[in-house]
Amino acid sequence: MTSPAAGDGLPDYAPVPRSAFGPALNEQGYYVGRVERNLYWVTDGVYQSAFLTTPDGVVLFDAPPSIGGNLRRAVDEITAAEGVTNTVTHLVYSHHHADHGGAAFLFDGDVTRIGHEETRRLLLRDNDSARPAPEVTFADRYTLEVGGERVELAWHGPNHTPDNIYIHFPDHDTLMFIDVVNAGWVPIYNVNLSEDVIGYMGAPDVALSYPWTHFICGHLGRLATRDDVAVHQQYIADVEASSREALASVDPVPFYVAAGANVWAGVKGHLDAVTERAAAPVIAKYTGVLAAADIAEFTYTTTFQIMQSLRLDRGPSGPVHP
Numbered sequence: 001m002t003s004p005a006a007g008d009g010l011p012d013y014a015p016v017p018r019s020a021f022g023p024a025l026n027e028q029g030y031y032v033g034r035v036e037r038n039l040y041w042v043t044d045g046v047y048q049s050a051f052l053t054t055p056d057g058v059v060l061f062d063a064p065p066s067i068g069g070n071l072r073r074a075v076d077e078i079t080a081a082e083g084v085t086n087t088v089t090h091l092v093y094s095h096h097h098a099d100h101g102g103a104a105f106l107f108d109g110d111v112t113r114i115g116h117e118e119t120r121r122l123l124l125r126d127n128d129s130a131r132p133a134p135e136v137t138f139a140d141r142y143t144l145e146v147g148g149e150r151v152e153l154a155w156h157g158p159n160h161t162p163d164n165i166y167i168h169f170p171d172h173d174t175l176m177f178i179d180v181v182n183a184g185w186v187p188i189y190n191v192n193l194s195e196d197v198i199g200y201m202g203a204p205d206v207a208l209s210y211p212w213t214h215f216i217c218g219h220l221g222r223l224a225t226r227d228d229v230a231v232h233q234q235y236i237a238d239v240e241a242s243s244r245e246a247l248a249s250v251d252p253v254p255f256y257v258a259a260g261a262n263v264w265a266g267v268k269g270h271l272d273a274v275t276e277r278a279a280a281p282v283i284a285k286y287t288g289v290l291a292a293a294d295i296a297e298f299t300y301t302t303t304f305q306i307m308q309s310l311r312l313d314r315g316p317s318g319p320v321h322p
């Protein structure tokens with residue numbers, strides 16, 4: 001394992017805005033809080049999960065391994081206080097990724113696992129015993145009814161992953177939608193490690209088309225608001241506008257002339273110049289607004305992905321040879 005060398009310290013990053021932080025964690029390293037009525041959320045300060053307590057059993061939404069055994073502690077703590085069963089009867093996967101579902105195996109036995117049909121296909125493909133594939137699947141919509149509560153699951157196309165779903169709690173004024181918006185923080189590398197850039201960019205509009213006040217977004221230590229989604233959308237819109245400007249204004253010819261026969265060196269010179277030009281004003285604008293905006297690699301790599309998507313998905317990729 002590689003670690004930072006003693007005395008190296010971290011680069012001198014901007015302070016994390018206070019607005020990016022959530023509630024303090026307990027001694028076990030988690031926080032569990034009420035979202036509304038019998039809907040609760042759990043965080044370890046980085047990852048988020050949720051559960052619904054009902055007279056017929058607990059419904060768990062995602063099981064991040066970083067929270068792990070603390071999910072059981074959080075459920076036990078709340079159900080004991082409420083005087084309802086602590087048996088987890090249902091587990092809903094938001095998407096197939098291990099960092100949000102890798103503690104699913106802790107809830108075995110008579111549990112019904114629910115997810116998108118693509119989640120099932122990907123989990124069978126990836127064959128990880130920590131994430132048993134859902135037995136109950138759906139293509140577009142699924143209404144989950146447990147103990148008098150209703151949850152609406154919906155798939156509106158690929159975004160972060162091909163299978164990432166919207167989990168709406170109409171009677172709790174809440175939406176859960178993971179790994180697109182990080183409450184108060186910038187997306188990490190490559191549009192938050194997302195697969196479909198156009199789908200990722202359009203997803204916040206879909207999220208905002210639902211009625212809700214509380215947003216469980218998967219990261220980091222607090223819930224998100226509609227304002228958080230708007231700030232995220234503006235950040236992405238700024239990256240897109242800046243990328244268009246840079247693509248139009250950086251002349252590729254000198255990079256290819258300088259690279260000579262090594263055409264790939266010309267590609268690198270040109271695209272690096274476009275990325276740096278596009279990302280710099282966005283980093284400057286959001287430093288102090290969104291936490292970690294000054295970690296340049298995050299905005300660089302996100303800008304690179306969006307700039308490539310503008311060329312390859314939206315087109316044109318370049319001039320047509322006469």
Ligand SMILES: [Zn+2]
Binds near residue numbers: 097100160179
């Ligand atoms: Zn993910």
